[in-house]
Amino acid sequence: MRSSTTSSSGYRRLYADSLEDPETFWLRAAESVDWSKPPQRALDDSAAPTYRWFPDGELNITVSALDRHLEAGRAQKPALIYDSAMTGQRRTYTYAELTEEVERTAGMLAQCGVGRGDRVIIYLPMIPQAPIAMLACARLGAVHSVVFGGFAAREIATRIDDAQPKVLLTASGGIEPSRRVEYLPAVAEALKLAEHAVADVVVLEREGFSTRLGDLSAEPEISSRWHDWQDLLSRAPRAGAVTVAATDPLYILYTSGTTGKPKGVWRDQGGTAVALAWSISAIFDIGPGETILTASDVGWVVGHSYIVYAPLLAGATTVLYEGKPVGTPDAGAFWRLVQEHRIKTLFTAPTALRAIRRADPHARLVEDYDLSELCYLFAAGERLDPETQRWAAQALKVPVVDNWWQTETGWPICANPVGIEELPIKEGSATLPAAGYDVRVLDPLGQELPAGREGNLAIKLPMPPGTLAGLWGSEQQFIDSYLSAFEGYYSTGDSGYIDEDGYVFVMGRTDDIINIAGHRLSTGQMEAALAKHPAVAECAVIGLTDELKGQRAAGYVVLKSGDAPDHDELRHQLRELVRQTIGAVADFKDVAVVEALPKTRSGKILRKTMRQIAAGEDYRIPSTIEDASVIEAITPVLRP
Ligand code: COA
Ligand code: AMP
Numbered sequence: 001m002r003s004s005t006t007s008s009s010g011y012r013r014l015y016a017d018s019l020e021d022p023e024t025f026w027l028r029a030a031e032s033v034d035w036s037k038p039p040q041r042a043l044d045d046s047a048a049p050t051y052r053w054f055p056d057g058e059l060n061i062t063v064s065a066l067d068r069h070l071e072a073g074r075a076q077k078p079a080l081i082y083d084s085a086m087t088g089q090r091r092t093y094t095y096a097e098l099t100e101e102v103e104r105t106a107g108m109l110a111q112c113g114v115g116r117g118d119r120v121i122i123y124l125p126m127i128p129q130a131p132i133a134m135l136a137c138a139r140l141g142a143v144h145s146v147v148f149g150g151f152a153a154r155e156i157a158t159r160i161d162d163a164q165p166k167v168l169l170t171a172s173g174g175i176e177p178s179r180r181v182e183y184l185p186a187v188a189e190a191l192k193l194a195e196h197a198v199a200d201v202v203v204l205e206r207e208g209f210s211t212r213l214g215d216l217s218a219e220p221e222i223s224s225r226w227h228d229w230q231d232l233l234s235r236a237p238r239a240g241a242v243t244v245a246a247t248d249p250l251y252i253l254y255t256s257g258t259t260g261k262p263k264g265v266w267r268d269q270g271g272t273a274v275a276l277a278w279s280i281s282a283i284f285d286i287g288p289g290e291t292i293l294t295a296s297d298v299g300w301v302v303g304h305s306y307i308v309y310a311p312l313l314a315g316a317t318t319v320l321y322e323g324k325p326v327g328t329p330d331a332g333a334f335w336r337l338v339q340e341h342r343i344k345t346l347f348t349a350p351t352a353l354r355a356i357r358r359a360d361p362h363a364r365l366v367e368d369y370d371l372s373e374l375c376y377l378f379a380a381g382e383r384l385d386p387e388t389q390r391w392a393a394q395a396l397k398v399p400v401v402d403n404w405w406q407t408e409t410g411w412p413i414c415a416n417p418v419g420i421e422e423l424p425i426k427e428g429s430a431t432l433p434a435a436g437y438d439v440r441v442l443d444p445l446g447q448e449l450p451a452g453r454e455g456n457l458a459i460k461l462p463m464p465p466g467t468l469a470g471l472w473g474s475e476q477q478f479i480d481s482y483l484s485a486f487e488g489y490y491s492t493g494d495s496g497y498i499d500e501d502g503y504v505f506v507m508g509r510t511d512d513i514i515n516i517a518g519h520r521l522s523t524g525q526m527e528a529a530l531a532k533h534p535a536v537a538e539c540a541v542i543g544l545t546d547e548l549k550g551q552r553a554a555g556y557v558v559l560k561s562g563d564a565p566d567h568d569e570l571r572h573q574l575r576e577l578v579r580q581t582i583g584a585v586a587d588f589k590d591v592a593v594v595e596a597l598p599k600t601r602s603g604k605i606l607r608k609t610m611r612q613i614a615a616g617e618d619y620r621i622p623s624t625i626e627d628a629s630v631i632e633a634i635t636p637v638l639r640p
Contacts, residue, residue: 010421011432014282018435018464025435026053026465030270032277033313034068035059036243039270043462049483050475053271053465057246061273062139065312066099067241069288077289078317081341082128085323085333086175093128095315098135100238101128105136107236108229112167112200116141116242119165119252121198123147123156123187125174126322129204129229130298131308133169134251138269141244145252145264148299149174149181150519150585155262156190159254160198162264162472167200168224173209177327182209184216192221204229246270252472253301255407256522257481258511264472265407272410273313275466279411280310283403283434284345285376285419288315293337295321295348300519301407302380306347310411319343325352332365339369346374349381349518353388354548363395374398376418380405381518382550383506386427404430404506406492407520408468408482413437413459413492414504429503436464441498446486454497456510458489512607514543514551519585523607526553526588529581530574535559540597542611544590554590554614556637558597567593592637600624614638 018025026042039057069075075096082091093101114120120137122144124130130146137144145163147156160168168191174181184203191198201224205211213226250269254262280286284306292311296302298320311318319341323333325348334356338346357363377392377400384402393400399422403415414430414437416423423431433439438460441449449455461483467490471478485491493513496506509515512523523541530539539557546552555574559565571591578588598606601624612619613635621628 011417011423014420015433015435019438022436022462022464026274029278030054030057030274033059033270033273034064039246042465045462049461049479049488050470051462052247052469053268054246054274057270058243059246059270059273060139060141060241060243061250061269061309061313062102062135063241064273064277065135065309066095066102069095069315070099072315074288074315077315079312080128080131081291081317081319083319083321083323083337083341084127085321085328086177087322091128098132101132102135102139103238103240104233104236105129105132106139106239108202108232109136109140109142109167110239111232111236112202114140114142114166116244117248118142119145119163121145121147121156121159121163121165121168123149123168123170123183124204124298125149125171125181125183126297126320127171127204127206128320129169129171131320134298134304134308135312136239138250139239139241141242141248143249143251143266145254146299146304147254148297148585149183150299150583152580152583153186153189154193154581155583156186157193158262159264160190160194161196162254163252164196165198167202168198169202169204169229171204171209172206172211175322177324180208184211188216188219188222191224198224200225200227202227202229202232244269247469249469251304253304253407255301256513256520256525258513258522258524263477263481265468266470266472267410267466268469271465271467271469272309275411275464276305276310277313279434280306280314280316282419283412283415283417284310284347284378286311286314286316286345289317290344291317291319291341292345292347293319293321293334293341293343295325295334295346295352296381296518300381301405301410302347305411317341326355326359330365331356331359332368335366335369335371338371338374342373344373345376345378347378347380350379350384350388351382351517351549353379353392357388357391358548363391366395371396376401378403378415380412382515383508384428389427399425401425402430404494404504409463410466410468413439414506426499426503429499429505431504432502433504434464439498439504440489441496442486442489446489449497451500452497454495454507456486457492457494457496457504457506458486459492460489463490514553516546516551516553516585516587517549521553521582521586523553525582526555526578526586529578530555530557530591532581533570533574533577535565535570536574537561538597538605540605540607540610542607542614544614549587552590553586553588554592555588556592556594556597556610556634558594594634594637596627596630596633598630598634599626601626610634610638
């Protein structure tokens with residue numbers, strides 16, 4: 001069943017070409033995309049260290065994702081399969097149907113005044129309108145910014161103020177196994193919190209949720225016009241693709257940085273189209289007519305790339321799954337999807353595999369399904385621990401491919417390029433760098449470290465097409481955040497090593513970003529939420545190891561002197577504060593009141609030492625510590 005070719009030189013030759021002659025390599029890759037004006041140049045380095053790809057090319061990414069498949073006789077082939085374990089709904093959109101939906105939704109946006117370069121925020125659950133809305137924006141040359149449904153009102157407001165959208169697209173609600181999530185109260189609150197006024201809010205009514213557009217329109221603090229999606233859509237003409245420059249923005253996706261404010265990663269239309277068209281085939285081994293299930297959320301980068309754009313660029317079928325890996329109804333959910341939709345490549349997060357393993361340790365549910373079409377299981381979003389990798393490989397009898405990447409890169413930095421050549425798997429490693437990524441390990445001074453030595457994982461500039469073009473509205477923040485730590489390199493913020501065969505092992509972050517269930521969150525942002533409580537004098541949030549979710553956040557708070565509130569009630573309030581400020585997705589449950597936090601004499605909280613104590617690792621008390629007895633007092637709290 002497996003179709004990848006096995007050759008001894010395929011990948012390494014190709015990788016060398018991509019670094020030695022990127023111009024030829026990427027111009028050739030660009031031939032797999034339909035252009036209105038094909039590029040004559042690949043890389044524009046005139047403003048290094050900021051780079052642009054295909055500077056003279058013009059296109060619209062949706063032409064390659066939709067129209068050209070109609071012209072190639074694929075109009076009646078399935079493009080998108082929506083499968084909801086939450087409602088039991090299934091619906092297949094052919095390429096013709098998906099194109100029509102996208103064109104009508106684009107028409108609806110155009111009627112709201114959205115045009116090339118305008119921003120649109122999309123706050124939707126995992127329903128077909130989410131990818132359709134993304135593609136509709138792209139079709140107009142507008143810029144979408146999807147906000148994950150698990151984020152709270154304040155996070156939506158931050159994104160509204162940064163992206164300054166004309167329109168916000170949302171639905172009346174999302175469905176979680178434990179509850180129904182009403183979206184409109186969060187949207188209304190976000191509109192009140194934001195300084196920027198969104199002109200139009202379009203609401204898709206979902207059965208079982210209250211919409212009350214009349215009440216919302218009457219809210220005095222909100223100036224936006226509220227519209228019913230279906231009503232607006234019914235009057236919308238179909239909109240054709242607007243040709244844009246390859247360097248025009250396709251989308252902004254906000255991600256956690258080390259500060260309280262999320263970073264707006266943006267990428268372009270042309271480079272993204274080329275990189276995703278290349279990687280879906282070379283890495284994920286998906287071609288026309290084949291089916292991929294990326295069990296993520298469209299709110300994350302994995303969803304943008306491998307639920308929406310890449311499979312459609314390939315003329316493949318993508319499965320949009322609304323449900324969880326376990327509990328909807330059981331740990332066989334993915335295997336049902338594989339059988340029912342004849343999935344070739346399944347892509348998920350290690351957390352999901354751990355959750356399945358916990359519920360079904362002997363993989364008995366696998367036996368209930370025909371998985372003969374499945375060729376690969378891909379995992380990304382966090383480190384894939386060897387035990388989980390082994391378990392999944394034994395259970396499914398397919399290669400389990402760890403791949404390492406970030407919101408910023410948009411596609412894998414490292415992976416096993418099974419579409420070109422299946423390389424031997426080394427447990428714990430994301431295998432080798434993908435085309436165009438020159439990955440190095442640097443010491444704190446920027447000197448390259450030899451094989452086997454752990455250090456900062458950095459990528460020599462320029463990075464390949466499809467990676468971030470910048471941070472929205474802030475060139476300087478882009479340079480400060482990624483390009484200034486090591487001159488000539490993009491700093492990933494990850495730590496790891498490269499072995500003697502060139503295999504890359506990613507070990508963890510070097511900053512205060514933590515990864516909870518494959519979701520990237522900032523401890524600094526959680527601290528800022530806790531600090532808002534009137535009883536809290538100071539606080540620290542650190543990431544602890546969690547068997548299921550990889551990491552979980554734990555907060556330690558010192559109360560203002562004289563404040564002696566009931567600790568149980570306080571802990572409840574603090575959990576709620578993080579939930580209300582950041583969202584349920586932070587899953588913030590552990591919080592303890594402590595007498596003092598370990599600090600240096602200059603007042604810097606020793607979070608790393610706290611982390612080491614909590615993890616039971618060796619640690620050294622810095623000579624600059626203010627009061628060493630604090631360490632003794634806090635140790636039993638950190639390691640109960
Ligand atoms: N909208 C609203 N709330 C959401 C949400 C969404 N889209 N996604 C998650 N949440 C909420 C959950 O309802 C839960 O709220 P609760 O505290 O009221 O129960 C909270 O956020 C934490 O949810 P989750 O992270 O899903 O944890 P869980 O314990 O419910 O489930 C797993 C555990 C492992 C099954 C789940 O985390 C999972 O499927 N992980 C895979 C994640 C993934 O695919 N990441 C890919 C990134 S590449
Ligand atoms: P995000 O931007 O949300 O995709 O998160 C990116 C971060 O997740 C990376 O910087 C890594 O810390 C982590 N990550 C993603 N994939 C992997 C992987 N395969 N192995 C180890 N860490 C990973």
